[in-house]
Amino acid sequence: MTETAALFRWELPASDPIRTAAFERHLACPPAVARIIADRGIDDTKSFLSPSLADLHDPNLLLGLPEAVARIERALGSDEPVLIYGDYDVDGTTATVLLKTAIERVAPPGHPAKVTYHVPHRIREGYGMQTKVLGEAALTGIRLVISVDTGIRAFAAADEAKALGLDLIVTDHHLPDDVSGLPDALAVINPAQPNCPYPNKSLCGAAVAFKLAHALLTSHALRQPDPSRALDLLNSRIIPSFLKLVAIATIADSVPLIGENRAIAWLGLRELANPVQPGLRALMQVAKLPLDQAPTAMEVGFRLAPRINAAGRMDVAGDVVELLLTRDAAKAQMLAEKLDQLNQDRRATEAQALAAIDLQLAALKPYAPECIILDHADWHRGVLGILASRIVERTNRPALVLTHQDGQAHGSGRSIEGFHLLDALTAVDAPALFTKFGGHAHAVGLTIPSESLDELRHRMRLHATLHLTTEVLTPVLHCDAEIPLAAVDQTLYQWLQRLEPFGNAFPEPIFISRDLILTDPIRILKEKHVCLRLRDSNTSHAPFEALGWTRTIDWVAHTEGLEAGSRIDIAYRLRTSTYQQINRLQLELVDLKSTSMNSYLSS
Known part of the structure; x- marks a missing residue:
């Protein structure tokens, strides 16, 4: 039998057993969960496990925000048309929808806001603000342009805007140019810019636009005859509703899901259960997501986001904005189905190019x-x-x-x-x-x-x-805890669900279990995936099913030589599957090696 080596160097963080034990007692949670909480530096478990709006920072901490709010309010007061200049990905399109919706909501009674938007075509225009678009906008009477998810390095566009008599507000999250500085704009709102006191430097573009929208909505509420009631409505209904799109963008743009970003994602995902807006409902339906429960971050990242991104990748991203703004259910269904088809086209195009790339990579080995x-x-x-x-x-x-x-x-x-x-x-x-x-x-x-x-x-x-x-x-696999297979149960799985959402900087936990016995010959699924049945070598627990999905790892090749009776160590994520209305726990393989191999673990 050929021994199987690990593909990665497995690492466990240095753990504080006293801190871990304290969390285990306080939360009455499994030891592995207590270790994850302790090792990842979580102190306020109440806020972490149940975030609230209080966990969002004050928008007014953003440099440039007061000037932007004042200029937008002046535009609304004088019936000035406003152009929102977006981007063609999830972050840019959702940011466009958020800001347009907010501006229209705060317009004076009887004077609807004149808000238009421009989402560039990826092929014809490319990324970033274009001077030609600004010139065309000026000819139509536009005097205020607000960028979302773009503009922090748009120096030529900013200069052109000034020459055309346009006021430019830049809202962005990309890193500024260390040499050239900031574009010459009326206001630049970006937590990553120098001297900005905003605590969260890693907001996505839609979240920055949301902060401007939040400040606009708050300013409007404070001017109402009953400000207390208006603020209560804002915080209980309007802001949570906005967070649906901010959560989608936060997850899709892969910003760190810690601190405020985690609170945004957690609150927004909860609001995505049974959405009212026709476009969002239709999109979730074509993505085969149930409408009666909140999706997970993984479902947003792998089902919703690719369909939203497909418009900008393959066609016109403006369709996404129309989908998320429309109140017409028939139009929403048509646009959602179009995005679904575009995503299928994108996958076919990607597969064709990837075949050619794999040939080039083979030559580079x-x-x-x-x-x-x-x-x-x-x-x-x-x-x-x-x-x-x-x-x-x-x-x-x-x-x-x-x-x-x-x-x-x-x-x-x-x-x-x-x-x-x-x-x-x-x-x-x-x-x-x-x-x-x-x-x-x-x-x-x-x-x-x-x-x-x-x-x-x-x-x-x-x-x-x-x-x-x-x-x-050297590829490193960051693992969270080494546990016996007997510790894998529904209680552990339910606690892992409470730790969600997972994403960048807060990844889904990976566990290590050692000296497991392969109870049956390996089954090959669809000629490329593998299914293993494993049990602890020193217990009589029923075997677990472990699945290796071939995407970045050729599991068929990696498990070659293993046979019934082989002893292996595995790194895995915990999954659940439903068969005949019965939920079963499964292991999703991340890596494995023969138990007799030298240890690949460091801590």
């Missing part, structure tokens, strides 16, 4: 310690970010994926833990190389002359030589 940069003229710009993510999953290397049009290479990039991709692009852009670029530590967008692509590869190779160390390139 073994992978050098560098950023993998692949390009092809036929790849659809709408799926480049997804393709970059797939490369990162397959190679544990940062990746840039580009396609070409009219002499320009347009691309997206994704990175690994320990390699700041935006800093890397900033470093290699001297002397100037890119037409434009921006993003975060783990995700970027860029445009570069096609003829400069070889130079980009050269510069990134030099940069990676210094920063992609062996430690950074």
Whole structure:
């Protein structure tokens, strides 16, 4: 029998047994749950397990927000038309809906707000604010433009707005340019900008727009004849309703789900149970999500978000805004079905490109310690970010994926833990190389002359030589607790549900169980997945079913040589399945190795 080695280096955090024991006594929870709470630095368990609006920070802490509120109120008071300049992803489209809805709600009686929006076309316009759009807006009488989820590096657009006599309010969450500073705008609202006292520096773009909306709605409530009643209505009904879309964007944009972001996601997910707005209901129905219960963060991330993103990737993202604004059930159903079809088209397009990428990756093995940069003229710009993510999953290397049009290479990039991709692009852009670029530590967008692509590869190779160390390139599996298989029960599963939502910076717990016996031959499902039956070697508990889903790991190959009676250690997540109305616990494999192998665990 061939021994099976772990694919990752398993790590457990150093744990404080006294702190863990205190949480176990206080919460009456399983030891593994107490350890997770203790190790992840959670102190206020009441607020953590049951967040409230009180856990959201005061919007007025955002630099530039008072000036923005005053300018919008002035526009509404003088019947000025307002343009919201959005973006084509989940974050940008939901931000557009949130701000448009808020402005219309606070308009004076008898004077409906004149609010229009522009969501750019990914292919024809690309990312970011375009001076041409601003010029066209000025010709229609627009005098106030508000960007959402974009604009922090829109220096040319800001200068053009000033030249056209437009007041520009930038709301964004992307990192500012350390060299050029901020765009010349009436107000810049971004918690990541210098000198901004807002405590949460990692809001998504829709959350920043929500903060502006919240401040507008509060200002409006305070001017009502009965401010106390107006504020009570705002906090009990209106703000929770807004949080539905903020939660979707927060989860989809993969911002850290800790602190205020966790409260936003927790509260918003709860509001998503039985939504009233026709578009959201129709979207949940085509995504096959039940309407009588709140979805999980995983369901939002893997079912709702891809359908919303599909519009911007494959067609016109404005359809998402219309879907989330409409009160017409028939129109909502039509738009939801269109997004569902676009998502199917996106998946087919992605699969075709990924087949070509896998051939290129096979030629690159073994992978050098560098950023993998692949390009092809036929790849659809709408799926480049997804393709970059797939490369990162397959190679544990940062990746840039580009396609070409009219002499320009347009691309997206994704990175690994320990390699700041935006800093890397900033470093290699001297002397100037890119037409434009921006993003975060783990995700970027860029445009570069096609003829400069070889130079980009050269510069990134030099940069990676210094920063992609062996430690950074060694894949690490961060586990939470080592437990006997006998400790896996419904109580543990129910407590894990109470710890949700899981996401970036607060991942779903991964457990380790050792010295398990494979009770039956491995079953192969659909020629690519594996199903194992396992039990503790020192107990008589019934075997558990463990499933290995082949996506980034070829489980069929990884389990080759294992047979009934083999002893293995596994890292896994806990799942449940329903068969004949009976719920059963299952193990979702993350990694495994033969028990006789040397330990891969460090703590």
